[in-house]
Amino acid sequence: MSATIVIADDHPLMLRGLSDFISSKGYTILGKAEDGKTAYNLIVKHNPDIAILDIRMPYLTGLEVAYECKKNNLSTKVILITFDNEEHLYDKAKEYNVYGYILKEFAIEEIETCIEHTKRGEPYFSEEIASYLNSKLSYTDTALIELLTKSELKIVKLLAHSMSSNQIAEHLNCSVRTIEKHRSNIVKKLKLEKSHNALMIWANLNKDLLESVIAP
Structure with a gap:
């Protein structure tokens, strides 16, 4: 079964690259955004299965969008893509029910696996991160x-x-x-x-x- 997706990243090349890759794997992109506010509006409008969001974006960060989704009981599952490896961001991501957390350098390699886990309601963290979360x-x-x-x-x-x-x-x-x-x-x-x-x-x-x- 495919999945409907909204994707947001304030770097146009990253946004285009991820969108093209995800589309090529048979997923349906319902909307794309370059800032968090637009991304959240797209989520509210289209109610996608999954939202793939950059953490650091103008107006609303990916984490803030995840918080709004949780606060308003939206069914969309959030995947965050980031360069950041700071502990408090992981803690917030888990607190806001984020399903996926991927480092940008591994995004193309891991995004399909992350989407499949998320569709099944299973959290997925980049392998690069997971062992350190477990050994925290x-x-x-x-x-x-x-x-x-x-x-x-x-x-x-x-x-x-x-x-x-x-x-x-x-x-x-x-x-x-x-x-x-x-x-x-x-x-x-x-x-x-x-x-x-x-x-x-x-x-x-x-x-x-x-x-x-x-x-x-």
């Missing part, structure tokens, strides 16, 4: 102090504030190569996936824990 706060501050060196704790704390390796190197007055070596070691110690964003996502999800850690 799986360490105590004491365990982290025992596991990571003082330098590694400094680096992961700075990663939690979305600093790049270049920015961290400048902040700590060392080379980027040194920071990358530390990051590689931290990934091994925390048993994370060996992808570029893995440690950044983990750090963001555990920001509160990291703030409570006092390095030895």
